[in-house]
Amino acid sequence: MKERVIVFGGDGFCGWPTALHLSESGYEVIIVDNLSRRKIDIELDANSLTPIKSIYKRIETWKQLTGNEIHYYNIDISVHYRRLLEVIEKHKPKAVVHFAEQRSAPYSMKSPYLKRYTIDNNTNATHNICCAIVESQLDVHLIHLGTTGYYGYSSVGLTIPEGYLNVKVDVDGDEKYLEIAYPPNPGSIYHLTKCMDPLIFSYYNKNDLMKITDLHQGIVYGTQTEETRMHEDLINRFDYCGDYGTVLNRFLMQSQVNHPITVHGTGGQTRAFIHIQDTVRCVKMALQNPPKRGNKVKILNQTSECRNILELAKIIRDITGGEIRFYRNPRNEDPDNELKFDNTGFKSLGWDPIMLDQSLMTEIIEITNKYKHRCDMSKIICTSVWNDHIQVDKTGSGEPIK
Ligand SMILES: NC(=O)c1ccc[n+]([C@@H]2O[C@H](COP(=O)([O-])OP(=O)(O)OC[C@H]3O[C@@H](n4cnc5c(N)ncnc54)[C@H](O)[C@@H]3O)[C@@H](O)[C@H]2O)c1
Numbered sequence: 001m002k003e004r005v006i007v008f009g010g011d012g013f014c015g016w017p018t019a020l021h022l023s024e025s026g027y028e029v030i031i032v033d034n035l036s037r038r039k040i041d042i043e044l045d046a047n048s049l050t051p052i053k054s055i056y057k058r059i060e061t062w063k064q065l066t067g068n069e070i071h072y073y074n075i076d077i078s079v080h081y082r083r084l085l086e087v088i089e090k091h092k093p094k095a096v097v098h099f100a101e102q103r104s105a106p107y108s109m110k111s112p113y114l115k116r117y118t119i120d121n122n123t124n125a126t127h128n129i130c131c132a133i134v135e136s137q138l139d140v141h142l143i144h145l146g147t148t149g150y151y152g153y154s155s156v157g158l159t160i161p162e163g164y165l166n167v168k169v170d171v172d173g174d175e176k177y178l179e180i181a182y183p184p185n186p187g188s189i190y191h192l193t194k195c196m197d198p199l200i201f202s203y204y205n206k207n208d209l210m211k212i213t214d215l216h217q218g219i220v221y222g223t224q225t226e227e228t229r230m231h232e233d234l235i236n237r238f239d240y241c242g243d244y245g246t247v248l249n250r251f252l253m254q255s256q257v258n259h260p261i262t263v264h265g266t267g268g269q270t271r272a273f274i275h276i277q278d279t280v281r282c283v284k285m286a287l288q289n290p291p292k293r294g295n296k297v298k299i300l301n302q303t304s305e306c307r308n309i310l311e312l313a314k315i316i317r318d319i320t321g322g323e324i325r326f327y328r329n330p331r332n333e334d335p336d337n338e339l340k341f342d343n344t345g346f347k348s349l350g351w352d353p354i355m356l357d358q359s360l361m362t363e364i365i366e367i368t369n370k371y372k373h374r375c376d377m378s379k380i381i382c383t384s385v386w387n388d389h390i391q392v393d394k395t396g397s398g399e400p401i402k
Pocket residue numbers: 008009010011012013014015032033034035036037038075076077078079098099100101102103121125145146147148217218219220221246
């Protein structure tokens with residue numbers, strides 16, 4: 001009998017290709033998603049650059065192509081606890097993968113209503129999954145998608161470890177060594193929720209011996225994976241708007257529609273990146289290598305490389321001939337930072353990451369150039385600001401803005 005995996009948030013940018021990859025790899029996949037991300041598209045009047053099909057059409061085409069059935073439930077897991085529990089009890093999964101959170105930092109900062117929505121949605125979704133696993137009395141491995149933003153973006157100089165830090169403390173004059181969770185340092189309400197999730201995990205791991213893997217994932221770029229490429233109906237979403245588009249995908253798209261590449265501030269920020277194909281590979285590796293019951297929460301840095309934002313903009317400009325413009329940073333963050341991550345966890349399992357320079361051209365030809373006619377230019381600039389002192393900058397400047 002096939003092992004079963006529930007993918008919470010399996011209609012989203014990371015969840016859909018993961019669901020297909022696990023299905024293709026021989027798992028029986030159950031998707032639970034309340035389609036909130038599609039509803040936010042309607043609310044923001046911004047669509048995926050790629051023409052994504054409904055979840056029903058996606059699943060139907062997948063079955064026609066492969067014979068593999070994917071079950072689907074439309075449940076808001078932050079609210080409908082009983083229905084969530086019933087799905088876990090019915091399917092008795094070996095593991096669940098939790099992508100079902102509101103994942104945009106700018107969207108989480110747009111209004112008090114959306115701050116509260118993001119906190120309620122994300123923390124309740126995470127807690128409900130943990131609570132339901134315990135109530136089901138099943139031994140389920142929970143894999144969660146966290147973010148490298150958990151660690152914050154101030155330059156501390158050290159290579160950021162995989163979740164835990166060894167510290168030396170003074171106890172009445174004696175030196176003692178402790179292993180502590182790396183101090184969280186949230187930079188937005190969204191990131192705050194991603195810093196609260198690990199506390200929930202720590203509690204359920206300690207109290208109920210829950211098997212948990214928390215993947216601190218870098219910014220995902222790219223669109224297609226081996227499975228989503230199999231048919232146009234399976235195409236993955238590509239967000240480019242100021243709220244949901246992630247930096248590298250936005251730059252790639254801007255270069256194709258003759259919009260200046262929108263660098264915020266000085267472009268001195270350094271961030272961690274991973275290709276979507278590697279997201280799905282890493283999640284499968286995490287699934288195949290669960291912690292033992294009683295082990296502490298396993299934290300892996302799911303990121304292939306760190307890059308400076310201005311350097312990235314220049315790489316894309318040099319490939320495409322676009323123009324770079326600097327816009328006042330809508331975020332309240334350090335203008336520049338250094339960043340280094342330990343990612344030996346996945347590498348020791350045999351992961352050979354896709355590097356950025358290898359994959360940019362495919363992305364331009366396969367996606368941004370092909371679908372550029374679907375772009376709404378009015379949605380490109382970021383209009384969500386972190387506090388009242390920051391003005392939206394729609395014009396930008398030729399020079400870095402300090
Ligand atoms: N995309 C990235 O660059 C990135 C980077 C690091 C971490 N992550 C994490 O990966 C996860 C998935 O991100 P994504 O880019 O696929 O986001 P996404 O918004 O495309 O997908 C999230 C999915 O979860 C669903 N969902 C949200 N709340 C739900 C709820 N209460 N009940 C049921 N379904 C719900 C949405 O409808 C959506 O389909 C998030 O937790 C995010 O924090 C993403």
